[in-house]
Amino acid sequence: MAARSVFRSGLFNDRVAIVTGGATGIGKAITAELLHLGCRVVIASRKAERLEAAAGELSQLISPSSAASITALQCNIRQEDQVRELVASTLRLHGRIDYLVNNGGGQFSSPAANMKLKGWNAVIDTNLTGTFLCCREVYRAWMKDHGGAIVNIIADMWRGFPGMAHTGAARAAVENLTKSLAIEWASSGIRINSIAPGTIFSKTAMENYKELGPMIFQMAVPCIPAKRLGLPEEGTIFSKTAMENYKELGPMIFQMAVPCIPAKRLGFPEEISPAVCFLLSPAASFISGATLKVDAGQSLYDSVWEIPDHSSWPAPPEGENVGALRELMKKLKHKL
Numbered sequence: 001m002a003a004r005s006v007f008r009s010g011l012f013n014d015r016v017a018i019v020t021g022g023a024t025g026i027g028k029a030i031t032a033e034l035l036h037l038g039c040r041v042v043i044a045s046r047k048a049e050r051l052e053a054a055a056g057e058l059s060q061l062i063s064p065s066s067a068a069s070i071t072a073l074q075c076n077i078r079q080e081d082q083v084r085e086l087v088a089s090t091l092r093l094h095g096r097i098d099y100l101v102n103n104g105g106g107q108f109s110s111p112a113a114n115m116k117l118k119g120w121n122a123v124i125d126t127n128l129t130g131t132f133l134c135c136r137e138v139y140r141a142w143m144k145d146h147g148g149a150i151v152n153i154i155a156d157m158w159r160g161f162p163g164m165a166h167t168g169a170a171r172a173a174v175e176n177l178t179k180s181l182a183i184e185w186a187s188s189g190i191r192i193n194s195i196a197p198g199t200i201f202s203k204t205a206m207e208n209y210k211e212l213g214p215m216i217f218q219m220a221v222p223c224i225p226a227k228r229l230g231l232p233e234e235g236t237i238f239s240k241t242a243m244e245n246y247k248e249l250g251p252m253i254f255q256m257a258v259p260c261i262p263a264k265r266l267g268f269p270e271e272i273s274p275a276v277c278f279l280l281s282p283a284a285s286f287i288s289g290a291t292l293k294v295d296a297g298q299s300l301y302d303s304v305w306e307i308p309d310h311s312s313w314p315a316p317p318e319g320e321n322v323g324a325l326r327e328l329m330k331k332l333k334h335k336l
């Protein structure tokens with residue numbers, strides 16, 4: 001991974017950052033750019049092996065004359081004691097914490113009606129409670145008395161998040177948490193902002209959705225007049241083996257988002273990290289409680305969620321306008 005940055009090298013010399021989820025995807029790009037700018041970075045997530053491998057790889061990017069360093073610390077942000085230990089270890093190691101990037105998180109894709117409480121809780125605990133715990137611990141242990149800057153990575157949930165309702169709810173809550181903390185902690189000199197990425201491609205993000213291939217069958221249901229999948233004995237599509245064949249197609253859901261992105265391409269982690277560095281930097285010294293959408297306008301445009309044709313909606317109230325429309329439709333039908 002080659003780190004590049006539009007910012008002045010040495011901008012973050014002697015600064016210390018914690019980046020959760022800093023070993024993969026967007027987090028890895030953020031870590032690489034912070035290192036390039038001279039920062040001492042602690043990356044934290046659950047999978048120790050992956051953390052160590054990323055730390056080894058990213059340390060190769062640090063030039064011998066740089067003040068930068070990278071340390072991997074295992075931490076499940078859902079666990080209060082582990083978050084406390086992450087913050088304490090960082091302070092033991094570096095003696096300060098200037099920046100926190102709450103990037104660790106994620107979800108699975110599922111219609112809300114099918115979600116188990118355990119799955120709902122896993123996503124809320126990770127994205128909302130995990131972010132809260134990290135913010136609270138760095139505040140209590142360091143930033144309360146010394147100030148600092150925090151960036152929370154959220155998501156494009158502005159029109160809800162159909163198919164991932166749990167993460168939509170959690171990210172909207174983090175956006176609101178960002179505003180509350182911006183006010184509560186202003187007097188400590190803490191700035192806190194959010195970044196809402198559009199659809200960002202990375203190998204690890206893609207792998208998270210590999211089980212979605214079989215969903216392609218379910219997605220076809222609205223288009224089938226019988227409103228259910230056919231069975232093999234009916235000579236139609238659904239069978240276990242047919243489904244197995246589509247296992248590889250899950251990651252295609254990233255590609256399926258492209259028509260809904262005004263840029264007509266996916267975003268990449270290296271297009272999120274400059275926005276994070278900007279919000280951490282002195283260039284953003286008057287910005288707090290804000291959310292920066294980094295989505296090429298995706299949130300203003302189209303949705304991948306298809307609503308099948310239906311007639312389930314309650315009828316409109318009878319009156320002259322409904323009557324007029326009915327007459328018009330009758331006439332049009334007659335003409336056609």
Ligand SMILES: CCCCC/C=C/C(=O)SCCNC(=O)CCNC(=O)[C@H](O)C(C)(C)COP(=O)(O)OP(=O)(O)OC[C@H]1O[C@@H](n2cnc3c(N)ncnc32)[C@H](O)[C@@H]1OP(=O)(O)O
Binds near residue numbers: 105110116120122200
């Ligand atoms: C396609 C375009 C997407 C655009 C937007 C993209 C956004 C992104 O965020 S991409 C980044 C993707 N990366 C990740 O999501 C990585 C982190 N994610 C996770 O670790 C998991 O998704 C997690 C948040 C659910 C946590 O997993 P884990 O720690 O393994 O949780 P548990 O084993 O405790 O499972 C709890 C519970 O959750 C339910 N569940 C988990 N996975 C699924 C699934 N694929 N389908 C349905 N339900 C799932 C399930 O109930 C689990 O419990 P059990 O029932 O006992 O298995």
Ligand SMILES: NC(=O)C1=CN([C@@H]2O[C@H](COP(=O)(O)OP(=O)(O)OC[C@H]3O[C@@H](n4cnc5c(N)ncnc54)[C@H](OP(=O)(O)O)[C@@H]3O)[C@@H](O)[C@H]2O)C=CC1
Binds near residue numbers: 026027045
């Ligand atoms: N890619 C996209 O299109 C978008 C991504 N996002 C968000 O951006 C962030 C980064 O995602 P991205 O890089 O794409 O995907 P990745 O799957 O590569 O990154 C998710 C990271 O979060 C870490 N993580 C997950 N759960 C925990 C936990 N309980 N404790 C500590 N770390 C955890 C993972 O590490 P480990 O498994 O080792 O714990 C992993 O490093 C996530 O919050 C994601 O939801 C938001 C909008 C769009």
